[in-house]
Amino acid sequence: MNSFIKQKILLEETLSDQLRTKRKKQGISLKEVASELKINVQYLEAMENNQLEKLPTGVYSKNFLKKYALFLNIDTKNFDNLLDGDDVSYQKKLRKNLFSKKIPEKHYFLCIPKIIKNIIIILIVLSFLVYLGFFINNIISPPKLFISYPEKDLTTDKKFIEITGITEQEVQIYINEDLVLVDVYGSFSKRISLKEGLNLISITAQKKYSKKNEIIRKILVN
Known part of the structure; x- marks a missing residue:
């Protein structure tokens, strides 16, 4: 009866359990196994702790397990049966590693x-x-402003003068603080009455948030 129970327990024992138990019974350290088999200690620990997801993907997982089992004199005749045994989680982990072809994302x-x-x-x-x-x-930035007439200061005997010029679109023009209409092309004009003597004419251009651009013309009337 006792031999039957021992045999049943042995059959239900996973390969990871057998690897760990055999190694400890033989008094061999993981470092010694790693040195002999040329397998990283971390992989040996993963095999003994049933953490197959930590092993390299592909056939390396199965080869590592078989190599380790042979080193510890574990019978590999029933190797596939042990891998496909009653431990379902063990089986799923192994299959995931053996057949996974997922390429790791590279950041x-x-x-x-x-x-x-x-x-x-x-x-x-x-x-x-x-x-x-x-x-x-x-x-x-202050908008561009060009005065077509008069191009510069002048002397005249006329009582009126036509101020014309060009500026940018969406610019407000003031001549002597009076708002002047600007067409879609940026052109503007305004008739200004003159008095005898020196007349200072201020032409100012300004956008909504811009600085002012001011030009002063001096007109002397005889």
């Missing part, structure tokens, strides 16, 4: 040296700041 960005990643981040930040600088400068 290439994480593989880049830290200094290169920092340089890339700095360049991105600098590019953004440069773009932001140009954008803000474009908003606050």
